[in-house]
Every structure is written in C-alpha cells, then in structure tokens.
Amino acid sequence: MCLKKSRICAKIISEGDWMRRKVYDELIKWKKESNGKVALLIDGARRIGKSYIAEQFAKENYKSYILIDFNKVGKDVKELFDNYLDNLDMFFMYLSSYYKTDLYERDTLIIFDEVQLYPRARSAIKYLVADGRYDYIETGSLISIKKNVEDILIPSEERHLNMYPMDFEEFLWANENNNLMDLIRKCFEEKKPLGQLMHREAMDYFKQYLIVGGMPQAVETYIKTKSFKEVDLIKRDILNLYKDDIVKYSGDDSIKVQSIFEEIPSQLQKHEKRFSFNSMQKDARYRDYKDAFFWLQESMIVNIAFNTTEPNIGLRLNRESSALKCYMGDTGLLLSLAFDEKGLVDEEIYRKILFNKLTFNEGMIMENIVAQMLTATGKKLYFYFNYDKQNSANNMEIDFLIAKNKITSKHNISPIEVKSGKNYTFSSLNKFKNKYKEYLSTAYVLHIEDLRVEDEIVFLPVYMTCLL
Numbered sequence: 001m002c003l004k005k006s007r008i009c010a011k012i013i014s015e016g017d018w019m020r021r022k023v024y025d026e027l028i029k030w031k032k033e034s035n036g037k038v039a040l041l042i043d044g045a046r047r048i049g050k051s052y053i054a055e056q057f058a059k060e061n062y063k064s065y066i067l068i069d070f071n072k073v074g075k076d077v078k079e080l081f082d083n084y085l086d087n088l089d090m091f092f093m094y095l096s097s098y099y100k101t102d103l104y105e106r107d108t109l110i111i112f113d114e115v116q117l118y119p120r121a122r123s124a125i126k127y128l129v130a131d132g133r134y135d136y137i138e139t140g141s142l143i144s145i146k147k148n149v150e151d152i153l154i155p156s157e158e159r160h161l162n163m164y165p166m167d168f169e170e171f172l173w174a175n176e177n178n179n180l181m182d183l184i185r186k187c188f189e190e191k192k193p194l195g196q197l198m199h200r201e202a203m204d205y206f207k208q209y210l211i212v213g214g215m216p217q218a219v220e221t222y223i224k225t226k227s228f229k230e231v232d233l234i235k236r237d238i239l240n241l242y243k244d245d246i247v248k249y250s251g252d253d254s255i256k257v258q259s260i261f262e263e264i265p266s267q268l269q270k271h272e273k274r275f276s277f278n279s280m281q282k283d284a285r286y287r288d289y290k291d292a293f294f295w296l297q298e299s300m301i302v303n304i305a306f307n308t309t310e311p312n313i314g315l316r317l318n319r320e321s322s323a324l325k326c327y328m329g330d331t332g333l334l335l336s337l338a339f340d341e342k343g344l345v346d347e348e349i350y351r352k353i354l355f356n357k358l359t360f361n362e363g364m365i366m367e368n369i370v371a372q373m374l375t376a377t378g379k380k381l382y383f384y385f386n387y388d389k390q391n392s393a394n395n396m397e398i399d400f401l402i403a404k405n406k407i408t409s410k411h412n413i414s415p416i417e418v419k420s421g422k423n424y425t426f427s428s429l430n431k432f433k434n435k436y437k438e439y440l441s442t443a444y445v446l447h448i449e450d451l452r453v454e455d456e457i458v459f460l461p462v463y464m465t466c467l468l
Contacts, residue, residue, distance in 0.1 A: 019174045019216060021049065023163050027057045030159065031135065036106065039125045039136035039155070041115075044163035045300040045329055046245065047238050049216040050139040051113050053163070062135070063107040066099045070117040081120045088131050108134045116140040122155065129157040141245070141299060162300070164376040165214025165330045168463055172205060174219050180205070188467045191458065193450040199461060203448060206463045210369055211350050213332015228350035235336040242301055256280075256292035264302070264326055265338035268364040272397070273325050274307075274385065286322035293326070303327045303371045305381035311401055311413040311432075311439050315382045323385060327371040334368050362420035366462060367399060370418050370446055373465040374400065384415070384432065396428040396435075402468060404441050411441045414468070419447040429457070444468065 023042075030040045042050045051069075058065035068077060077098060084091035095110075096103050115122050115138040128136055138158070166174070169181045180202060187194050194202060211231075212222045218234045225231075243261070250257040259280045267275050277284035296302045307323035308315045328334035339349055353365075371381055382401045388394035400416040413436075417429050426445060433443055433456075446462045453459070460468075 019166070019170065019219065021053055021166070021170060023053060023161065024057060026161055027053070027137075028061070030161070031061060034135075034159070036132050036135055037129065038157050038159045039129055039138060040161055041138040041140065041158050042161050042163050043140060043300070045165075046141045046241055047215055047217060048163055048165055050141075050163055051111075052216070054111050054113070054137050054139050057137075058109040058111060062109045063104045064101050065109040065111065066095060066101050066103075067111040067113055068121070069113040070121065071114045073118075078118060078120070081118075081124050085124055085127050088127070088133075092133070103134065105133045106135075110134050110136050112136065112138040114140055122158075125155040126157055129155070162378075164300075165372070166216060166219055167214060167373065167376050167466055168206065168209050169466070171209045171212070171214065171219060174223055175205065175208075177205065184464060185467060187451060188460070188464050191451065191453055193452060194461070195450070199450040202461065202463050207354050210331055210365055211335060211353060213330045213335075214372075215330055215332065218332055231332075232336055232350075235333055239333060239337055245299070250292070250295050253292045253295055256289055257295050260289065260292055260296060260326065261301070262337075264328055265334065265364070267326060268334075268368060269338075272385075273364075273367060275324055275326050286324075290321075293324070296326075301329050303329055303375045303381060305371060305383050305400070307385050308382045308401060309384075309386075311384055311398075311415065311436050313403065313407055313412045315401060315403065315413070316380070319382070325371075325381075325383060327368045327381075329372065329375075331365060331369045331372055335365065338364070363418070366420040366446075367418045370400065370416070370462065370465050374402065374468070377466055377468070393431065394435075396431045398428060398432055410438050413439050414441045414444060416444045416446060416468070418462070419445060422447075422449065426457075 027040070030038075034040070042054060044050050051067075055065070055067055058067070070078075077095075080091055080094055084094065092103055110128075112121050112125075122138060125136060125138070128134070172178070172180055180198075183194065183198060184202060193199065208222075211228060212218055213235065215235065215238055217238070218231050221227075221234050222231045243258070246257045246261060247254055260275075263275075263279060267273065267279070270276075277286060277289060281288070293304060297304045303326075305325040305327065307320040308318045309320055310318040312318065328337065335350075335353075374381060379402055384396070384398040384401055386394055386396055398415045399418045402414050402416065404412050404414070415429060415432055417426055419426075424447075429443060429445070433440060443457045445457055445459045446465055447459055448462060449459070451458075451460055451464070
C-alpha cells in the first residue's frame with residue numbers, strides 16, 4: 001500500500017544498490033507490539049524477497065540472529081525439533097553450537113526460512129513462543145496448502161503478513177525517484193491533474209513498471225542494466241521455478257493447475273475476461289477445477305476476482321464463485337508468459353510496448369496491473385457481470401468493485417472501469433450507476449490520461465490505483 005514517505009522503510013543493499021520495501025514497517029511494528037508473544041509468518045509467492053527482508057531486518061534490529069533454511073538444512077537440525085522440544089535449554093544449546101552464534105535473551109531473532117518444507121518446525125512455534133526467550137519469523141510459499149499442514153498443530157501464536165511484488169512507489173524508489181509519488185498523492189487528494197509534463201513523466205515510469213514488473217530480482221537487473229532482454233531472462237527463470245513448483249507440490253491437481261497457469265494470457269486477452277473452463281476441457285465446470293484455482297491462489301502466484309451479483313456491503317455474501325477472472329500476481333511475469341513464441345521476448349517488442357507502437361489487447365495488461373495494485377493494498381477482488389437475454393439494457397460488466405473504508409447506511413461501493421486507450425465508452429458504467437445509485441459511492445475510470453472529474457465520475461491516471 002502507498003505509505004507516507006516519512007515512514008521508515010528498509011534499505012535492501014545489494015552490491016551498492018538498495019531498494020526500499022514497505023513491508024519493513026510491518027516488521028518494526030510487529031517487534032514493538034508483540035514483544036515475543038507471537039511469531040510472524042511472512043507469506044508470499046516465490047522470489048518476492050521474503051527471506052532477504054527477514055534477514056535484513058534481523059541484522060538491523062537484533063544483537064544476533066539465526067536463519068534456518070529448510071531448503072538446505074540437514075537432518076541434524078531437523079532432528080532437534082523431534083528430540084528436544086521438551087528440553088529447550090538443550091535445543092537452544094545445540095542450535096547455538098551448530099550455527100556458531102551466541103543467543104541473547106529478548107535480543108535474538110530466529111528465522112525459519114521456507115518453513116513449508118518442514119511443517120514440524122512450524123508446529124514447534126507454539127512451544128518456542130511460550131518459552132519467550134527469543135523472537136521468531138517464518139517465511140514460506142504455498143504455506144496454506146492443505147498438503148503442507150497435514151498432521152501438525154497450527155500454532156495460534158502466529159501472526160500472518162502477506163508480502164507482494166514491489167509496488168509502483170517502491171519501483172520509483174528503486175529508480176532513485178523519491179518525490180514523484182508525493183506529488184501524485186497530493187493531486188489525488190485534491191482531485192487535481194498533475195499537468196502535462198509531470199503526467200508524462202509518471203506514465204513513462206509506469207510503463208517501465210508494467211514491463212519490468214515488481215519481482216525484486218527483475219527490478220534490480222533493470223536498474224543495473226536498463227536491458228529489457230536481461231530482465232526477461234530473470235522473469236523466465238522465475239516462471240520456470242513456478243512451473244517446477246506446480247509439478248512438485250500440486251499433487252493430483254498438477255495437470256489442471258498447469259493448464260490454468262498456461263491459459264492465463266489467452267483468457268485475459270479476450271474481451272470478456274471471465275475464465276472459460278471449456279477452453280481447457282469440453283463440458284468442464286468450475287467444480288472440476290476448484291481445487292486447482294485454490295492451489296494457485298494460496299500460492300499467491302495469481303490473483304482471483306469473483307463476480308458479485310449485487311454491489312452492496314458484504315460483497316462476499318453475493319459472490320458467485322463459478323464466475324471468476326484469473327490474473328497473474330505480477331504483470332511483468334504476465335508479459336513474459338504471454339509473448340512466449342521463442343522462449344524469450346525480443347527487446348524490440350518491449351520497446352514497442354513502451355512507446356505505444358505494438359498492436360495487441362493492452363486491456364489485458366492494464367486490467368492485470370490494476371488487480372495487482374488493488375491486491376497489494378489488501379483488497380479482495382470483485383467484479384460485476386450480468387447478462388439478460390430478454391433485456392439488453394440489463395447487460396453490463398464492471399471491471400472492479402471496492403468498498404469504502406468507513407461503511408455507512410448507503411453509498412458504500414465504488415465501481416471501477418479500466419480503459420487502456422484514449423477513445424472509449426462507458427455505457428456499462430452509466431447503466432450500473434442508474435440501476436444501483438443507492439448502493440454506490442464515487443465511480444472511477446482508470447485510464448492513461450491525467451486526472452479529471454466529469455459527470456460525477458473521477459477519471460484517474462492508472463498509476464493512482466494504489467491510492468483508492
């Protein structure tokens with residue numbers, strides 16, 4: 001989410017470069033408020049920087065730390081969790097000796113990295129937190145998948161923190177632009193345009209963000225090389241890692257999960273972006289793929305939006321689960337997945353996207369980045385779709401619906417339309433406003449032009465999405 005610049009953010013240092021991540025603020029808050037009474041579980045997709053931010057936080061805020069990487073750790077360390085949880089003095093003595101690290105009461109952090117690979121350690125959190133000597137952070141991917149929590153006690157002494165790809169403001173910081181978002185935020189609050197010069201600068205940065213995405217390794221590579229080709233190689237490594245994870249961990253649903261994953265670009269390329277199950281298998285239904293979508297959503301590789309049949313408070317209460325849209329969790333990865341004919345996106349294609357000279361359904365990219373930005377602010381994704389064979393006046397589709405922060409007796413839901421070009425209509429939005437005027441708050445159109453207010457609709461440049 002877009003936090004004020006005055007708040008403390010991490011400096012992630014890598015060979016002289018650094019990137020600030022807002023999640024660092026949440027780690028500071030957890031340490032101060034929990035005082036060792038709960039562990040923190042940082043959950044997120046692979047390669048978004050969970051391990052790095054946890055270790056950087058440990059270095060800067062504790063006298064000592066131990067990082068137990070369950071992707072690498074041997075049998076000796078794992079056996080400590082089996083043999084010594086009833087004798088924690090011995091447990092910590094062995095741990096200190098093995099990692100050659102002194103432990104300091106209330107000033108040591110122990111990190112369980114990739115904890116989903118050894119659920120026994122996660123179960124041990126209950127006893128370690130109760131002991132109270134040290135602080136604990138867990139990091140993991142696919143944490144909530146049923147397979148990874150079978151036969152263990154899920155600790156109640158565990159606070160969850162979702163971590164997402166870098167947002168637009170963090171991308172600006174990585175590019176050493178620390179002021180532009182302050183202007184964007186001020187213009188959003190005052191509902192004033194940035195002006196031609198600053199809007200063009202903001203859109204130039206935003207198009208780079210669309211292409212590069214928010215995976216820290218891809219951003220770091222772009223900062224160092226300014227080469228979209230080098231960035232694409234990194235993104236393909238990450239996509240291949242995701243594909244390997246699907247094969248390894250999705251069990252009996254592996255084929256279905258792979259099918260959904262590969263189908264995402266073509267499904268989003270359609271005018272109606274609702275996921276069509278028939279494209280994967282004749283006469284397929286949502287119930288046939290429900291577990292596969294759940295796996296992808298819980299792994300945080302994708303963001304799922306569900307149709308709601310009524311735009312009233314409690315959007316979930318009117319959720320139609322069988323009608324959904326499936327977005328990639330990172331838009332940069334979506335581009336590399338979409339343009340996959342040669343196994344590498346030619347740099348010229350990226351440059352044409354950057355300069356608006358490539359003809360393709362840009363709505364796919366724009367809608368995906370809006371879904372990504374809304375998710376990063378903690379919002380669940382909902383859209384509205386209705387088709388009436390008898391009366392076309394009732395046919396309408398709204399890209400996204402969000403609720404106000406403070407719920408009142410009426411006017412609580414804001415409809416959002418996403419427009420990728422300069423010439424567009426919004427007949428669905430007008431029909432929607434007329435039909436549900438008692439339910440609706442401010443209506444927004446997210447587009448590539450500067451901010452304006454017209455006919456009770458706020459037209460926002462897409463880079464302001466995170467401020468909604």
